[in-house]
Amino acid sequence: xxxxxxxxxxxxALGGMKDFTLPFKPEELLARPADGRLWVADVPDVESxxxxxxxxxxxxxxxxxxxxxxxDLAEEKTFSLLFAILQSWQRLDEALxxxxxxxxxxAAKRLGADAQxxxxxxxxxxxxxxxxxxxxxxxxxxxxxxxxxxxxxERLTSGPEKRAARPRRGKGSALQQAEQxxxxxxxxxxxxxxxxxxxxALTELNGLVARGAMPWLWLSDPTGWQQVAGACxxxxxxxxxxxxxxxxxxxxxxxxxxxxxxxxxxxxxxxNLLVATVSKLLHGLRGVxxxxxxxxxxxxxxxxxxxPRLFLVELTQHCTAQELTSQGAFQRSLAAFLVALSExxxxxxxxxxxxxxxxxxxxxxxxxxxxxxxIGHLLSAEGRKLPSxxxxxxxxxxxxxxxxxxxxxxxSSGIFTLAPATKxxxxxxxxxxxxxxxxxxxxxxxxxxxxxxxxxxxxxxLWPRVLDLAIRRMQDTASMSRKAAMQLVRKLVxxxxxxxALKGSGDERAKATxxxxxxxxxxxxxxAEELAELE
Numbered sequence: 001x002x003x004x005x006x007x008x009x010x011x012x013a014l015g016g017m018k019d020f021t022l023p024f025k026p027e028e029l030l031a032r033p034a035d036g037r038l039w040v041a042d043v044p045d046v047e048s049x050x051x052x053x054x055x056x057x058x059x060x061x062x063x064x065x066x067x068x069x070x071x072d073l074a075e076e077k078t079f080s081l082l083f084a085i086l087q088s089w090q091r092l093d094e095a096l097x098x099x100x101x102x103x104x105x106x107a108a109k110r111l112g113a114d115a116q117x118x119x120x121x122x123x124x125x126x127x128x129x130x131x132x133x134x135x136x137x138x139x140x141x142x143x144x145x146x147x148x149x150x151x152x153x154e155r156l157t158s159g160p161e162k163r164a165a166r167p168r169r170g171k172g173s174a175l176q177q178a179e180q181x182x183x184x185x186x187x188x189x190x191x192x193x194x195x196x197x198x199x200x201a202l203t204e205l206n207g208l209v210a211r212g213a214m215p216w217l218w219l220s221d222p223t224g225w226q227q228v229a230g231a232c233x234x235x236x237x238x239x240x241x242x243x244x245x246x247x248x249x250x251x252x253x254x255x256x257x258x259x260x261x262x263x264x265x266x267x268x269x270x271x272n273l274l275v276a277t278v279s280k281l282l283h284g285l286r287g288v289x290x291x292x293x294x295x296x297x298x299x300x301x302x303x304x305x306x307x308p309r310l311f312l313v314e315l316t317q318h319c320t321a322q323e324l325t326s327q328g329a330f331q332r333s334l335a336a337f338l339v340a341l342s343e344x345x346x347x348x349x350x351x352x353x354x355x356x357x358x359x360x361x362x363x364x365x366x367x368x369x370x371x372x373x374x375i376g377h378l379l380s381a382e383g384r385k386l387p388s389x390x391x392x393x394x395x396x397x398x399x400x401x402x403x404x405x406x407x408x409x410x411x412s413s414g415i416f417t418l419a420p421a422t423k424x425x426x427x428x429x430x431x432x433x434x435x436x437x438x439x440x441x442x443x444x445x446x447x448x449x450x451x452x453x454x455x456x457x458x459x460x461x462l463w464p465r466v467l468d469l470a471i472r473r474m475q476d477t478a479s480m481s482r483k484a485a486m487q488l489v490r491k492l493v494x495x496x497x498x499x500x501a502l503k504g505s506g507d508e509r510a511k512a513t514x515x516x517x518x519x520x521x522x523x524x525x526x527x528a529e530e531l532a533e534l535e
Contacts, residue, residue: 017074020143022227026151029083038144041076044084051093057081058099065103070110071141073148082148089155097155101197104152108145108204112212114138119213138217139224142208146231149205153235156198157242195248198239202254205235210261219267229262229273237280243288252294260301270305278311282318285333292336300344304389308341308348316355324364335370342374346381346416349374357429365438372433372441375426376448379457382423384416427462434469439478446473446484453491467492 018038023029029040046054061081064072072078085092085100115138208214209225209232218225236258239245246252259277263270281298284291299308315334324331338356342349349356356374359367418426433445449466452458458466470492473485 017071017137017140018076020074020140020147022143022147022231026083026087026147038074038076038079040080040083042080043087044081046081046084047088047091051096054085054092054096055099058096058103062103065107065110069114070107070145071114071137073107073144074137074141079144086148086151086155098193098197101152101156101201104145104148105200105204108142108149108208111138111142111145112207112214115142115213115217119216135217135220139221142214142217143224143228146205146208146228149201149208150231150235150238152201153198153205153238156194156201157238157245191244195251198245198248199250199254202235202239202251202258205232206254206258206261208232210257210265215265215267218265222268225265225268226272229265229268230276232258232262233273233277233280237284240280240284240287240291240294243290246288246290246294252297256294256298256301259298263302263305263307274305274307274310277307278314281311282314285337286327286330292333293340295337296340296344299341299348300387303345303348303387308345309352312348312352312355316359319359319362319364319367324362324367331364331366335366338367338370339373339377342377343381345387346378346384347386350378350418350422353378353426360429360433365436365440368433368436368438368441369444372430372444372448375430376451379418379423379426379452380455381416382418382457386414386416388414423459427459431465431469434473439476439481442473442476442478442481443484446470446481446488450484450488450491453488453495463492463496 018036020038029038030043031039032041033039044057046057049057058081061072061078064075064078068075073082082100082104085096089097118134118138209218209229218228236255239251239255245255259281262268262273263277281295285295295311299311302308319334324334338349356371359371362368430445430448433441436442436445449458449470453463453466467489470485470488474482474489476482476485
């Protein structure tokens with residue numbers, strides 16, 4: 001509980017405003033705190049107000065925020081009004097929602113700009129006391145802004161989206177079809193507007209943690225940073241509650257930044273945030289469609305932190321036959337995540353391959369199929385450039401000794417490489433899956449080897465063995481495996497060094513005959529020279 005360790009800041013240091021602590025739930029602010037912190041003492045009945053009255057009240061808030069550069073968010077009257085509006089969000093006029101989002105995002109921008117000014121002026125020793133007081137007020141207002149923006153993100157992602165039915169040709173009169181078309185266009189515009197609001201709210205929520213001088217501002221208040229970082233991360237995870245939100249590119253990217261940015265902050269304690277992020281990402285994989293790619297992208301952005309390894313270790317604890325059998329959607333999402341992660345972060349997957357290989361023994365064919373495909377991506381990724389900073393990602397051992405597996409996962413030049421022994425072990429693992437009891441896994445093995453043969457990822461000395469295994473699979477009981485085996489044989493023939501000759505292009509026989517004749521003539525010449533020396 002972050003509130004239990006919070007040290008109250010004197011009211012005088014906050015310019016007469018009360019200190020604020022982010023609650024676990026907004027409803028907690030309706031109860032008077034014992035330590036005199038900011039709470040909702042009087043909730044305005046905004047639901048009974050007319051639209052004109054609400055706009056007039058918001059006009060007053062805008063004026064106060066412009067005058068105070070956003071700090072007035074922590075003033076009791078402003079705080080109570082915005083709390084009431086967000087509490088009644090779904091029941092208020094939809095025209096008010098964009099205005100509230102603009103108001104909050106503008107206040108967050110102003111707080112960030114004020115922090116930048118404070119940092120520049122903070123170097124003057126004579127203004128130190130004043131800077132400390134101004135910094136405390138800025139941090140307090142930023143916590144309030146983070147609270148409101150997190151709540152706004154929840155409202156924007158949890159509300160139902162309006163969809164208009166697509167007009168059918170030949171159904172109804174021309175007037176009815178025109179009305180349906182107009183309703184469809186209106187729904188599209190509303191969806192675009194909602195996407196912009198989500199993106200704006202998430203971007204400014206992230207800005208309260210990571211933009212400009214905000215990281216510097218929070219260095220003097222670790223407890224406050226924990227609260228704001230948690231709110232930022234929560235705002236990003238709200239996107240996982242809506243399949244429509246994940247479809248929006250801007251919203252998806254802003255949500256990923258909200259999750260990854262706090263973990264990348266230097267000089268702060270991340271242990272609690274890491275545990276919460278792992279738990280929420282794992283829970284998100286059980287949610288709507290698209291969460292697998294979202295989770296993989298989050299790990300990509302935070303690849304230089306302990307998050308990827310912690311998540312993979314925790315993920316394997318949930319891959320039991322009992323849990324996977326009862327959750328078909330979780331099986332597919334988990335499999336898609338493993339494949340996506342091996343594409344984006346092959347060095348991380350390889351460094352943790354000892355944790356993932358036991359999943360081949362789990363009685364769940366989508367997981368085994370995903371591991372096979374992931375191994376294929378690892379073998380194909382050799383020579384690919386790693387993300388920036390990847391060479392430091394795996395050195396997390398407590399005794400200061402680098403993980404030996406990390407040495408085979410990367411090179412000093414930032415290029416993904418594989419040691420020959422590691423490559424052979426991965427290929428042997430693929431070969432053993434030729435006899436998997438699931439036809440889908442056998443099919444995926446054949447398809448993976450097909451891709452490797454096409455991309456020069458299969459060592460030439462193993463081609464005869466692969467050809468032998470593929471010929472055996474041509475007698476498989478499943479037609480799809482037999483078809484994949486024939487495709488693999490064809491690919492091995494096509495990409496063999498003598499493949500072009502077998503296809504009929506070029507006169508390889510004539511070249512070979514000419515080469516043999518040259519060798520024969522040279523041998524005769526050498527024998528003649530030897531006889532001359534003996535004589």
